[in-house]
Amino acid sequence: MTTSGTTLVTGATGTTGRRVTAALIADGHRVRAAGRAATPVEGAQAVRFDWNGPATWDQALEGVDRAYLVPPVGSSDPAAVMVPFLRRARAAGLRRAVLLSSSAIPAGGPAVGRVHVELPRLFDEWAVLRPSWFMQNFTGSTPHARSIREDGAILTATGGGRVGFVDAEDIAAVAVRALTDEQAPNTDLILTGPQPLSYDDVATTITEVTGRPVVHRHLTFEQLRDRWAAEIPLEFATMLAGMDRAIAGGAEDRTSDAVERLTGRPPGTLRAFVERELPPHT
Structure with missing residues (x-):
């Protein structure tokens, strides 16, 4: 399926972000590739985005209805910037959010776990990817x-x-399904x-x-x-x-069947x- 709006991918040149971006473009989706340097990405609209720079948020959010969220690298308290961004995103019309977290961090846990627990409070359509x-x-x-x-x-x-x-290729494949399937997972997914x-x-x-x-x-x-x-x-x-x-x-x-369940192929x-x-x- 092709989404009617645009998907924002933060960290669009990173390990999972660039794979998510490429897969979305290959499937015919409109993508806004966000990063601190606005690096050009073939087939996507590149935009400068900095979690710690609220002045960059509105341009990144304009016209998007879903987003793949990669937390700021190296931050021990990503919620301090991510939660205000997500509140602004909801007000701007974002309806589906897919967050990259970690299998080691549950909802309400440290670092990105604080963002995880806020996601279902802010959005009706959401998923948290918790790869190993x-x-x-x-x-x-x-x-x-x-x-x-x-x-x-x-x-x-x-x-x-x-x-x-787990291979980042498999993480990205799950992310694409979580972003584009008719029904959002509305849960967290352990990926192994x-x-x-x-x-x-x-x-x-x-x-x-x-x-x-x-x-x-x-x-x-x-x-x-x-x-x-x-x-x-x-x-x-x-x-x-x-x-x-x-x-x-x-x-x-541990192992999980989430990759095969969402993508139709084994990890x-x-x-x-x-x-x-x-x-x-x-």
């Missing part, structure tokens, strides 16, 4: 990707805990890959597929917190390290992702 850890965390310029390339190691405080790693894996399993898979020896180095909570704190604020570093500690306790050892495997995204080691 991204497979893309092992590629590009991410900390895990850097340590794999530089040291042949993945460093976590997860112990033997397992995670249902087909099986939970430990970081030891991840290291083994990368080694087998690429031929590059990769190991999982086990850190303590304090070691990981301090490692993060060298790059980001201590409060945020503590929260991230706490997520690893939760994984060690089994918090992410991709980590092995298929590594074969697609990581070059063989030479």
Whole structure:
């Protein structure tokens, strides 16, 4: 189906945003691609948008009736800017909102959990996507990707805990359905890959597929917190390290049928992702 209005995609050049944007355009939907630099996106209307710049909000919202919402990166309190934006969006005619959250953060929880709990209060049509850890965390310029390339190691405080790693392609496919299906999900959706894996399993898979020896180095909570704190604020570093500690306790050892239920196809495997995204080691 083609929506009658325009879909706003925040973070339109990011990991999920660019995939959501491309899929919506391919399906014939009108898209306003929002980002801090208004980067041109073929087939979309690019607009400058900054969560911390309310002067940019009205132009982003003009004529849109649904939105894909990626929280401000690195913020420990995204609700401080997102909730006022959503109130303005509702007044401007937005009727459906799809929020990217995390499987680790429930409604009313910390950070984006405070936005989650507000969504059904503000909109009759909504969804919250709560993906597990991204497979893309092992590629590009991410900390895990850097340590794999530089040291042949993945460093976590997860112990033997397992995670249902999910491909951003699958997250985007669910987002498109949540944005465009006749009936909005009106719920939160845990998104995972087909099986939970430990970081030891991840290291083994990368080694087998690429031929590059990769190991999982086990850190303590304090070691990981301090490692993060060298790059980001201590409060945020503590929260991230706490997520690893939760994984060690089994918090992410689960799978969900949401990807297949909404898209009609099973989620991709980590092995298929590594074969697609990581070059063989030479």
